[in-house]
Amino acid sequence: MENRRTFIKKSGLFLAAATLPYPGLLAAQPAKKLGVALVGLGYYSTNLLAPALQKTDYCELRGIVTGSPEKIPKWQKQYGIKDANVYNYENMDSIANNNDIDVIYVVLPNSMHAEYAIKAANAGKHVWCEKPMAKTAEECRSIIDACNKNKVKLSIGYRMQHEANTQTIMKWAETKPFGAIKGLKANAGFYGTNISPWRLDKEMGGGAMYDMGVYSLNGARYSTGMEPVAVSATQTTSRPEMFDEVDETTIFTLEFPEGITAHCRTSFGENMNRLDINCANGGYYLDPFQAYSGVKGRASDGTILEPFGKNQQAVQMDDDALAIINNRPVLVPGEEGLKDIVIVEKIYESASKDGQRLSL
Numbered sequence: 001m002e003n004r005r006t007f008i009k010k011s012g013l014f015l016a017a018a019t020l021p022y023p024g025l026l027a028a029q030p031a032k033k034l035g036v037a038l039v040g041l042g043y044y045s046t047n048l049l050a051p052a053l054q055k056t057d058y059c060e061l062r063g064i065v066t067g068s069p070e071k072i073p074k075w076q077k078q079y080g081i082k083d084a085n086v087y088n089y090e091n092m093d094s095i096a097n098n099n100d101i102d103v104i105y106v107v108l109p110n111s112m113h114a115e116y117a118i119k120a121a122n123a124g125k126h127v128w129c130e131k132p133m134a135k136t137a138e139e140c141r142s143i144i145d146a147c148n149k150n151k152v153k154l155s156i157g158y159r160m161q162h163e164a165n166t167q168t169i170m171k172w173a174e175t176k177p178f179g180a181i182k183g184l185k186a187n188a189g190f191y192g193t194n195i196s197p198w199r200l201d202k203e204m205g206g207g208a209m210y211d212m213g214v215y216s217l218n219g220a221r222y223s224t225g226m227e228p229v230a231v232s233a234t235q236t237t238s239r240p241e242m243f244d245e246v247d248e249t250t251i252f253t254l255e256f257p258e259g260i261t262a263h264c265r266t267s268f269g270e271n272m273n274r275l276d277i278n279c280a281n282g283g284y285y286l287d288p289f290q291a292y293s294g295v296k297g298r299a300s301d302g303t304i305l306e307p308f309g310k311n312q313q314a315v316q317m318d319d320d321a322l323a324i325i326n327n328r329p330v331l332v333p334g335e336e337g338l339k340d341i342v343i344v345e346k347i348y349e350s351a352s353k354d355g356q357r358l359s360l
């Protein structure tokens with residue numbers, strides 16, 4: 001009870017119970033929204049998250065953390081952000097004293113996720129962290145530890161797991177309407193010509209595997225509901241002048257229990273976006289399976305998985321906000337991000353050893 005009371009005070013939620021006829025209804029109906037601060041105002045924050053925040057029921061974009069002062073006036077004007085809620089990377093720690101902000105969403109280059117997610121947790125704010133969770137499994141564990149120590153919630157930005165058709169195939173992994181899963185293919189990539197420099201920089205956590213490959217990997221894990229036991233991988237590039245540090249293409253095989261093999265492919269040099277699941281008595285696919293909208297598919301019995309009309313990021317952030325408001329587990333916790341990065345590290349290791357099969 002104390003935690004809940006402290007949280008309500010901290011987050012600025014006021015339950016005007018006395019004025020409402022059915023106070024019991026209030027548990028799931030916050031009078032105020034959670035204040036979210038975005039850290040890093042690049043492509044994803046600007047074009048997807050900030051607009052999606054306007055469509056949420058339980059969140060409000062109240063703060064920004066940026067190292068680019070020239071971006072501040074436009075963001076303040078567009079979203080009505082107060083001067084007091086504008087931070088830079090140096091003074092971000094003082095956000096601890098700002099009751100307007102409940103959640104800090106880390107949307108920075110991959111190598112910076114751990115440092116800023118830990119700062120956010122130490123400021124006593126709930127943490128949302130973009131995928132891939134971090135560069136190394138060790139960094140992922142430090143984020144989880146910091147969130148546990150500060151008693152704040154941690155969600156990873158795997159938006160697909162909040163998407164309705166994806167949730168249907170996650171359920172089918174349990175109910176097996178087409179019999180046992182026999183194998184699958186998960187391909188995610190795009191042909192990039194104007195790729196942000198940090199995505200080509202090894203130190204910054206660049207490379208197709210970290211960027212797009214985690215969709216294939218996470219897709220293989222959520223569509224089987226299993227954890228792989230071994231992996232093998234190869235990496236290639238068709239544009240060595242551009243990809244002199246990181247992988248342009250990674251092809252990897254995941255061996256799951258029960259003899260299930262996932263053939264996965266990811267690339268910055270090829271447009272692909274499809275998840276195929278083969279089962280004993282048929283199968284199903286999603287195509288596209290990780291686009292921002294229009295994820296759709298079909299099953300071998302003719303069942304159509306129609307595109308889901310809602311804004312994915314708004315659904316994701318509302319799901320995560322409700323988990324905070326109602327103090328229940330989040331859908332995609334830090335442990336889920338960590339599981340992928342443990343496997344990503346093995347994929348890079350296998351590729352460095354000519355595709356050697358490595359046990360997990």
Ligand code: NAD
Nearest residue numbers: 040041042043044045107108109110130131132157196198
């Ligand atoms: P971006 O390059 O467009 O933006 C990165 C931001 O970080 C910029 O505002 C940049 O100024 C800032 N930054 C701060 N320090 C920096 C430094 N040292 N070097 C480079 N940039 C620095 O990248 P993005 O596409 O917005 O991706 C950001 C994160 O969001 C990544 O982790 C990415 O994987 C993730 N993302 C997730 C999705 C999704 O669908 N879930 C989609 C796109 C990106």
